[in-house]
Amino acid sequence: MTDTILSVRNLCTEFTVESGTVRVLDGVSFDVPKGKTLGIVGESGCGKSVTAASIMRLLPQPHGKIVSGEILYDGKNLATLSKEDMYKVRGDKISMIFQEPMTALNPVHTVGRQICEVYELHRPDYDKDKRKQKAIRMLEKVGIPEPAKRFDEYPHQLSGGMRQRVMIAIALACEPDILIADEPTTALDVTIQAQILDLMKKLQDDNGMSIIFITHDLGVVAEMCDEVVVMYAGRAAEQADVFKLFENPSHPYTHGLLSSIPKLDSQPRTQLPTIPGSVPSLLNMPSGCRFQNRCDFATDQCQQTPEQTLIASDHKVFCWQWQTLNQKRAEA
Amino acid sequence: MTDQAINQTAPAAKAKREFFSPLTLKKLRRFRAIRRGYVSFLILAGLLLFSLFAELFINNRALLVKYEGKLYFPTYSDVYVGTEFGLDYQYETNYRDLQAKFAAEGGDNFVIMPLVPWNAYEQDFIEGSFPPYPPSMEREHYLGTDAIGRDVLARLVYGFRVAMTFAITTVAVSMTIGVIFGCMMGYYGGWVDLVGQRLIEIMTVVPFLYIIMVVANILQPSVWVLALIYILFGWMASTWYMRSMTYKERARDYVMAAKSIGVSNRRIIISHILPNTMVMIVTMVPFFMVAAIGALTSLDYLGFGVKPPTPSLGELLKQGKAHLDSPWIVSSAIAATTLILVLVQFIGEAIREAFDPKRYTKYE
Numbered sequence: 262m263t264d265t266i267l268s269v270r271n272l273c274t275e276f277t278v279e280s281g282t283v284r285v286l287d288g289v290s291f292d293v294p295k296g297k298t299l300g301i302v303g304e305s306g307c308g309k310s311v312t313a314a315s316i317m318r319l320l321p322q323p324h325g326k327i328v329s330g331e332i333l334y335d336g337k338n339l340a341t342l343s344k345e346d347m348y349k350v351r352g353d354k355i356s357m358i359f360q361e362p363m364t365a366l367n368p369v370h371t372v373g374r375q376i377c378e379v380y381e382l383h384r385p386d387y388d389k390d391k392r393k394q395k396a397i398r399m400l401e402k403v404g405i406p407e408p409a410k411r412f413d414e415y416p417h418q419l420s421g422g423m424r425q426r427v428m429i430a431i432a433l434a435c436e437p438d439i440l441i442a443d444e445p446t447t448a449l450d451v452t453i454q455a456q457i458l459d460l461m462k463k464l465q466d467d468n469g470m471s472i473i474f475i476t477h478d479l480g481v482v483a484e485m486c487d488e489v490v491v492m493y494a495g496r497a498a499e500q501a502d503v504f505k506l507f508e509n510p511s512h513p514y515t516h517g518l519l520s521s522i523p524k525l526d527s528q529p530r531t532q533l534p535t536i537p538g539s540v541p542s543l544l545n546m547p548s549g550c551r552f553q554n555r556c557d558f559a560t561d562q563c564q565q566t567p568e569q570t571l572i573a574s575d576h577k578v579f580c581w582q583w584q585t586l587n588q589k590r591a592e593a
Numbered sequence: 594m595t596d597q598a599i600n601q602t603a604p605a606a607k608a609k610r611e612f613f614s615p616l617t618l619k620k621l622r623r624f625r626a627i628r629r630g631y632v633s634f635l636i637l638a639g640l641l642l643f644s645l646f647a648e649l650f651i652n653n654r655a656l657l658v659k660y661e662g663k664l665y666f667p668t669y670s671d672v673y674v675g676t677e678f679g680l681d682y683q684y685e686t687n688y689r690d691l692q693a694k695f696a697a698e699g700g701d702n703f704v705i706m707p708l709v710p711w712n713a714y715e716q717d718f719i720e721g722s723f724p725p726y727p728p729s730m731e732r733e734h735y736l737g738t739d740a741i742g743r744d745v746l747a748r749l750v751y752g753f754r755v756a757m758t759f760a761i762t763t764v765a766v767s768m769t770i771g772v773i774f775g776c777m778m779g780y781y782g783g784w785v786d787l788v789g790q791r792l793i794e795i796m797t798v799v800p801f802l803y804i805i806m807v808v809a810n811i812l813q814p815s816v817w818v819l820a821l822i823y824i825l826f827g828w829m830a831s832t833w834y835m836r837s838m839t840y841k842e843r844a845r846d847y848v849m850a851a852k853s854i855g856v857s858n859r860r861i862i863i864s865h866i867l868p869n870t871m872v873m874i875v876t877m878v879p880f881f882m883v884a885a886i887g888a889l890t891s892l893d894y895l896g897f898g899v900k901p902p903t904p905s906l907g908e909l910l911k912q913g914k915a916h917l918d919s920p921w922i923v924s925s926a927i928a929a930t931t932l933i934l935v936l937v938q939f940i941g942e943a944i945r946e947a948f949d950p951k952r953y954t955k956y957e
Contacts, residue, residue: 359849359853367847
């Protein structure tokens with residue numbers, strides 16, 4: 262496995278709601294490879310975005326809280342870093358882009374000012390002209406035509422794709438080590454989506470940053486990512502190299518996900534394969550493996566929380582029954 | 594693009610950049626287009642400017658005195674005693690008499706008096722009759738005098754100045770406090786919000802009028818003491834609006850995005866949320882000013898206001914009511930008060946209309 266730049270260890274995040282405390286993340290562990298893209302996939306509500314928010318320490322206050330676990334970056338534990346130190350990390354070392362470019366820009370400030378703000382915060386030695394020059398350079402880098410003119414425009418004057426480019430320019434202004442992209446293309450139409458993905462890849466090649474790419478679109482994962490973490494109900498189910506994962510899914514949930522993608526050679530007008538059952542409520546999780554009630558391979562052993570098993574050096578799975586699954590697939 | 598090329602294009606873009614955002618400019622244009630409000634604004638601004646320099650127009654000190662070849666400008670200078678101009682007294686010169694004296698003597702000496710040669714405090718007594726005196730061009734009481742012989746016009750203008758100072762100060766200070774509190778409550782939520790809400794509720798139910806009465810009975814309050822009390826019990830007015838607006842803005846994505854680039858909470862409130870909620874604050878200002886002027890006037894009217902002999906509209910109204918047989922007092926006071934309140938109200942309505950976002954977007 263390649264160098265790790267950020268490593269999440271046993272992360273537990275809880276939310277206080279009216280009916281009690283909900284453990285949204287329960288022992289999530291994964292590593293972000295340096296200079297590569299890590300995809301986090303999973304269905305809605307599995308904790309992808311909460312993972313991202315936990316890394317950025319942007320959990321909604323006062324409800325959300327990291328209760329245990331470590332987020333190791335550059336010798337520091339982000340989970341326990343002071344508020345002031347966290348201000349310095351955000352935007353400079355770790356940045357984030359959001360799903361909705363239409364609302365993630367402040368409507369009353371010009372695009373240029375919003376990029377310059379990053380420099381104001383993290384590069385105090387830059388004077389006004391230098392900030393402006395850098396900001397225009399960033400706009401140009403993310404492929405915005407006439408960057409000097411766009412600098413003075415307001416978000417409402419830009420299209421959705423342009424705004425997402427501006428968001429990327431803001432996020433990458435200080436050349437961070439890690440970019441967290443929380444479904445950055447979900448709100449865009451497909452052609453723009455491809456452009457934005459290309460742009461992100463290109464900028465990654467230029468800067469050598471790592472990307473944490475959160476999505477529920479396995480197609481985008483195959484396109485973008487070097488490694489993938491599959492999450493289910495607040496836990497990591499499997500982490501693997503993207504090719505290994507698609508070739509050799511070793512968690513029954515991953516297997517189920519991949520087999521429910523419609524294929525060109527599947528029989529027309531038949532039902533698509535699905536994973537039976539539904540995700541248990543966060544308030545009422547079964548003990549042990551959280552997938553057991555939907556899993557074809559569940560045994561008594563699954564009453565215990567599965568441990569991390571290394572299948573290969575770049576393939577980890579959190580399942581007791583992965584060998585059974587692989588055997589069965591080999592037979593089929 | 595090279596650095597140089599960027600440097601070249603940047604100034605060109607800079608030239609276009611205005612101080613206000615295009616949206617704000619649009620609102621200002623719209624405000625100017627609403628004739629009634631804009632004209633009211635110009636009139637009120639003119640009146641305010643005039644009242645700030647009222648000493649030049651309505652004053653018992655001369656604008657210019659020429660005596661023995663020397664020029665004197667008493668308006669803003671130290672007091673010139675009578676002996677300075679060859680008179681036989683050691684207190685401040687009566688320039689009206691001096692003017693009459695120089696005119697009678699002939700010669701080079703002269704006095705130029707302001708348009709209204711009375712100030713708001715001095716009493717005029719005509720031998721053989723008692724004030725109030727009706728309007729008279731001859732004695733230059735253009736709106737007459739009040740019950741103890743003070744010039745009504747002078748009292749109105751200086752009273753207007755006092756009222757506007759009071760209104761602007763209290764609105765500015767109480768809005769600042771209210772905005773800070775409202776933002777904090779809306780942004781931080783939780784116990785800050787809870788404690789803030791209770792505090793404001795308690796403050797709101799304290800009977801403001803009784804407090805004023807008690808204070809007025811202990812000490813005759815100056816304008817500033819009144820303003821202080823008014824701020825103390827009036828800052829809550831804008832907190833609720835600010836709180837709910839901030840609550841709404843806080844949940845928007847751009848706040849999260851700002852946090853994700855490392856913006857601190859304080860900076861988010863000041864430079865990201867406030868500009869987005871500013872519209873409402875601006876819209877409310879004129880209406881709060883109407884309220885402040887109204888409050889001061891009614892307190893003065895009831896006799897709990899500024900300590901006499903501070904010129905005030907409310908005090909003039911009170912006198913007018915006591916001397917209904919001298920209608921010039923009550924009519925001027927009512928006309929002036931109404932004019933001011935109507936002007937401010939018109940401005941407020943125009944601002945509200947100009948800033949109304951519904952005007953930009955309409956759905957069938």
